[in-house]
Amino acid sequence: MIVTIQCFAQLARAAGGADHELTLDEGATAQEALRAFAEAASEETRVLLFTEAGELQPTILLFLDEEPLLFSEPAPMRERSTLFIATPIAGG
Amino acid sequence: MTELPITPEPLNDEERATYEWQSWVPGFGEQGQERLKGASVLISRVGGLGSVVAYELAAAGVGKLILAHAGNVKHSDLNRQLLMTHSQLGKPRIESAVRRLEELNPHIELVPVAENISEENAERLVGEVDLIVDCAPLFEERFLMNREAVRQSKPMVECAMYDLEAQITTIIPGETPCLSCLFPEAPPAWKREFPVFGAVSGTVGCMAAMETIKLIAGLGETLASKLLTMNLRTMRFHSHRISRRTDCAICGA
Numbered sequence: 001m002i003v004t005i006q007c008f009a010q011l012a013r014a015a016g017g018a019d020h021e022l023t024l025d026e027g028a029t030a031q032e033a034l035r036a037f038a039e040a041a042s043e044e045t046r047v048l049l050f051t052e053a054g055e056l057q058p059t060i061l062l063f064l065d066e067e068p069l070l071f072s073e074p075a076p077m078r079e080r081s082t083l084f085i086a087t088p089i090a091g092g
Numbered sequence: 093m094t095e096l097p098i099t100p101e102p103l104n105d106e107e108r109a110t111y112e113w114q115s116w117v118p119g120f121g122e123q124g125q126e127r128l129k130g131a132s133v134l135i136s137r138v139g140g141l142g143s144v145v146a147y148e149l150a151a152a153g154v155g156k157l158i159l160a161h162a163g164n165v166k167h168s169d170l171n172r173q174l175l176m177t178h179s180q181l182g183k184p185r186i187e188s189a190v191r192r193l194e195e196l197n198p199h200i201e202l203v204p205v206a207e208n209i210s211e212e213n214a215e216r217l218v219g220e221v222d223l224i225v226d227c228a229p230l231f232e233e234r235f236l237m238n239r240e241a242v243r244q245s246k247p248m249v250e251c252a253m254y255d256l257e258a259q260i261t262t263i264i265p266g267e268t269p270c271l272s273c274l275f276p277e278a279p280p281a282w283k284r285e286f287p288v289f290g291a292v293s294g295t296v297g298c299m300a301a302m303e304t305i306k307l308i309a310g311l312g313e314t315l316a317s318k319l320l321t322m323n324l325r326t327m328r329f330h331s332h333r334i335s336r337r338t339d340c341a342i343c344g345a
Contacts, residue, residue, distance in 0.1 A: 092229035
């Protein structure tokens with residue numbers, strides 16, 4: 001199935017754009033999609049997403065088809081699902 | 093929506109004339125305007141976001157604005173910090189901000205604070221207002237504002253921008269996620285200076301001003317428990333539902 005990873009702000013800049021399509025096996029979870037995306041992405045992207053220990057950075061917000069998603073709770077993706085990943089931003 | 097404990101202030105004829113067009117808005121009326129006149133708002137930094145927030149709230153007739161911002165006007169401020177002008181380069185930002193706002197609306201109370209939010213002033217400044225708009229660039233300041241907002245049960249409109257993207261939510265202590273629910277710690281890779289256009293900060297700044305007006309007047313629906321993200325490169329807007337963290341160190345949900 002084809003799903004979309006949608007990156008926000010700093011993450012989009014590091015990943016070279018906001019939208020990234022992934023082809024995954026049927027029944028793959030959002031967590032697997034995120035790992036697959038990170039493995040294929042730049043080092044800068046991986047550092048924004050995961051700690052050295054491989055844990056998701058605690059400041060990352062995930063939304064699967066607009067609904068909040070906890071990385072600790074595996075959630076299956078569907079064809080054309082969108083996983084939105086937000087890194088924190090501020091003012092200036 | 094929970095009504096904020098604001099004492100409405102009666103309008104005079106000049107104010108009725110000044111705010112006539114917005115008083116025609118259904119659900120707002122003269123009563124809404126009296127609530128704006130009786131309200132006080134703290135704006136943490138009047139840079140790219142806060143300049144526009146302050147400008148719109150002053151134009152709308154919010155009775156008292158406390159503006160907190162340190163430092164002097166620099167060239168690199170001028171693409172987005174709309175209260176700063178070339179003629180004020182090298183002079184305190186807060187003076188430039190007040191000068192512009194007084195030109196726009198001389199009938200509201202402006203309280204300039206030539207400091208950024210810190211441990212020394214956060215509790216006092218938050219205690220002096222009905223609600224807060226957080227426009228600060230540093231997460232340390234944002235977390236301080238959030239902590240005080242939660243401690244003192246003051247709503248806080250939280251807005252931010254980066255590149256051609258922006259986000260905004262409205263925090264209502266005890267009801268919605270607080271900033272620490274969203275981000276339990278400062279992000280490791282955030283840089284103080286980043287790419288952005290003034291039109292991006294202006295867009296989300298106007299939205300933050302509108303959220304503030306709605307909270308004060310009890311008008312419409314706010315972004316409580318919703319995070320609105322916008323990408324002005326693609327013109328995609330998303331409203332994401334957000335939840336409180338049961339283990340939040342600040343709001344203890």
